[in-house]
Each structure stands twice: as C-alpha cells, then as structure tokens.
Amino acid sequence: MITLTALTLLASMTDLKVAATFSLGKTADWVAITPEKVWVGSTGPYAVNEIDPQTNQFTRVALPGEPCAGLAVDTTSLWVPLCGTKATAPKLAKVDLKTHALQVFNVGPAGPEGGITTGAGSVWLVTDKKGFLARIDPTTGSITQTVLVPPGSFNPRFADGHVWVTRVNGAELTSVDPSSGKVVSHRPTGKHPRFLTSGAGAVWTLNQGSGTISRIDTAGKQPAVTVPVNMPGPGGDIAYGEGRIWSTSMATRKVPLSIVDATQSTVLCQWEGPGGDSLGVGFGSVWLTDYHGGTLSRIALSDLPKECSTSYTN
Numbered sequence: 001m002i003t004l005t006a007l008t009l010l011a012s013m014t015d016l017k018v019a020a021t022f023s024l025g026k027t028a029d030w031v032a033i034t035p036e037k038v039w040v041g042s043t044g045p046y047a048v049n050e051i052d053p054q055t056n057q058f059t060r061v062a063l064p065g066e067p068c069a070g071l072a073v074d075t076t077s078l079w080v081p082l083c084g085t086k087a088t089a090p091k092l093a094k095v096d097l098k099t100h101a102l103q104v105f106n107v108g109p110a111g112p113e114g115g116i117t118t119g120a121g122s123v124w125l126v127t128d129k130k131g132f133l134a135r136i137d138p139t140t141g142s143i144t145q146t147v148l149v150p151p152g153s154f155n156p157r158f159a160d161g162h163v164w165v166t167r168v169n170g171a172e173l174t175s176v177d178p179s180s181g182k183v184v185s186h187r188p189t190g191k192h193p194r195f196l197t198s199g200a201g202a203v204w205t206l207n208q209g210s211g212t213i214s215r216i217d218t219a220g221k222q223p224a225v226t227v228p229v230n231m232p233g234p235g236g237d238i239a240y241g242e243g244r245i246w247s248t249s250m251a252t253r254k255v256p257l258s259i260v261d262a263t264q265s266t267v268l269c270q271w272e273g274p275g276g277d278s279l280g281v282g283f284g285s286v287w288l289t290d291y292h293g294g295t296l297s298r299i300a301l302s303d304l305p306k307e308c309s310t311s312y313t314n
Contacts, residue, residue, distance in 0.1 A: 011305075013256055013273030019285065020056045020298040024049050028289040028296055031237070031280035032071035032078060034097060038280065038287050039078055040296050041067035048080055048095060049296075053283035056298070061100050063093055069114035070155070072123070073097070074138060079123055081109035081116050092125065092141060105141025107134065110154055113168075113194060113234070119158025120178035126154050126165065133165060133176065145181050149174045159198035160218040166193040166205050173205060173216055189214040190226045199240030200262040206231075206238040206247055213238065213247060215265055225265045231255050235291070241281025242301060244268075244308075248276040250291060257288060259308050269308040 026044025038051040046066055051058040065082030072079045080093040090108020116125045123136040131153050135145035152169025163176040173187045192209030205214045211232030215225040233251020245260040256276025259269045277291035286299040
C-alpha cells in the first residue's frame with residue numbers, strides 16, 4: 001500500500017459561505033442524493049427529510065424508529081435501516097420517493113454506524129456482527145441470500161458490479177460477486193475502515209483508526225493508496241462528487257469538511273471547527289449535517305476557494 005503526503009489548505013468553518021440552513025430535529029445524520037431531491041435522516045423526531053434543491057423547502061416523513069445506519073436509494077425507493085431498542089427489534093424502512101408511502105420490514109442492521117446499499121436488483125445490508133451480508137428482495141423485504149463476510153464488517157457499497165464491504169474491526173475491504181454470492185477478494189486499507197464511497201474507478205474508505213482515506217482500484221490493477229487526512233475517531237462520512245472525495249468528521253480532531261483530489265489522491269482543503277458528521281454532493285452544492293445541532297447546511301461549490309474548486313464541472 002502506498003501512503004501519500006497531504007497538501008492542505010486549512011481554514012475555519014466560519015470562512016465557509018452557507019447558502020441555506022435547515023433545522024431538521026434534535027440530531028441530523030445520513031445524506032442521500034437522488035436525481036431530484038436530497039434526503040437526510042433525523043431524530044427528535046425520528047424521520048427522513050426530503051429537501052427540494054430548487055426551492056430549499058423540505059418535507060418530513062415520520063419513521064417508527066431511529067435511522068441509524070445509512071440511507072440508500074434505488075429508482076423508486078429510499079431505504080432506511082432502523083435501530084432497535086431493548087423492547088423493539090431492528091427494522092428496515094422503505095419510503096416511496098414520490099408518494100412518501102412507508103413500508104417496514106422485519107429485517108434490520110447489525111448496529112449503528114452501519115450502512116446499506118442497492119444494486120443488482122437487490123438491497124444489501126449487514127444484519128449481524130458475525131458478518132452476515134443479507135441480500136434483500138426490494139418488493140417483499142425477505143432475505144433471498146446470505147453471504148458470510150469477515151466479522152466486524154458492517155458497511156456495504158455497490159460499485160462496478162460488486163458489493164464492497166468495509167471491516168471496521170480490521171483493515172480490509174471485501175468484495176462480493178452478486179451473481180455467485182461468493183467473496184472474491186480482500187483488499188488492504190487503512191486501520192478500521194468504516195464508511196465508504198465509490199467513483200473514478202475506485203472505492204474510497206474512511207479509516208477511523210488511522211484518520212486516513214484509502215483508494216482501492218476496483219479493477220485490481222493498481223495498488224491501494226492511503227491519504228492522511230488526520231481525522232481519526234468514530235462517526236464521519238465520505239462521498240464522491242465532481243471529481244473530488246469529500247469527507248467529514250467530528251471526532252478527535254474537529255474537521256467537518258475535507259476535500260481530496262480523486263485523480264491525484266491529495267488533500268486540497270480542510271475546514272476546522274464545530275459541526276459535521278455526514279454529507280452528500282449534488283445540485284451544485286455540498287450538503288453537510290451538524291449532527292449535534294440537528295441542522296443541514298447547503299454550501300455552493302462555486303463559493304469554495306479556487307484551490308479546491310478549479311476542476312469542478314458544473
């Protein structure tokens with residue numbers, strides 16, 4: 001694995017121009033972007049919030065539990081894993097993207113800070129700490145197949161024809177062939193990878209143990225590259241968009257927003273201060289939550305410093 005040196009423009013969160021702020025609840029977490037809307041989870045109350053990027057208005061869809069393990073979309077639905085309590089079992093919510101009709105299925109995430117993904121006509125969710133990756137029928141909510149991945153793997157991502165799963169208890173990324181339902185490979189990453197994204201022919205992992213981001217070539221033709229972003233600790237998020245890797249953390253070092261060049265794998269800009277924990281990129285903007293503040297901020301790409309935005313395509 002190759003480790004690169006960071007080249008960073010460091011600034012304060014107060015330097016960022018915010019185009020709009022949305023007060024969603026007691027906490028705000030998880031962001032999903034569709035071709036038409038932005039969706040964000042919240043607690044106090046438990047809900048997902050649909051934001052219209054054209055009007056900056058939002059609609060709340062109530063949930064019967066805490067949205068605790070990511071959001072995923074397919075062509076018609078938003079998928080929301082719900083954590084259980086001592087009295088209730090974990091569930092999986094399905095929200096119709098147009099009508100907001102809600103269905104709840106009796107399958108749920110292994111725990112908080114997990115993830116969910118869609119691809120190959122299915123929904124994929126790790127349902128057990130032992131490493132059971134469930135393939136779920138999107139119509140019935142039933143488990144049609146189970147793939148055993150390494151214990152301590154919680155976060156899947158469908159990319160380039162495979163399901164990729166990070167192992168937060170280790171330092172690896174597992175790829176699964178959805179056609180055969182078999183594990184294809186284990187690829188090295190930084191320490192304790194959890195959240196992941198994909199783009200530019202790679203899967204990118206946010207490594208909570210080492211405070212790094214790893215780039216894993218999905219074709220397997222290039223060695224893994226790890227970029228130091230100095231963001232160790234729990235929580236956080238990572239997303240690909242506009243030729244950049246966007247990440248956020250509110251853990252040991254308060255870095256709500258970092259930008260990495262996806263071609264050069266170098267850190268371009270970071271902002272320190274309060275806020276952060278999940279994000280998405282779309283509609284010419286970065287959508288960044290402040291978990292503890294219960295808010296979502298919209299930051300226009302055109303308002304970012306030129307050192308970070310010169311290669312954006314609008």
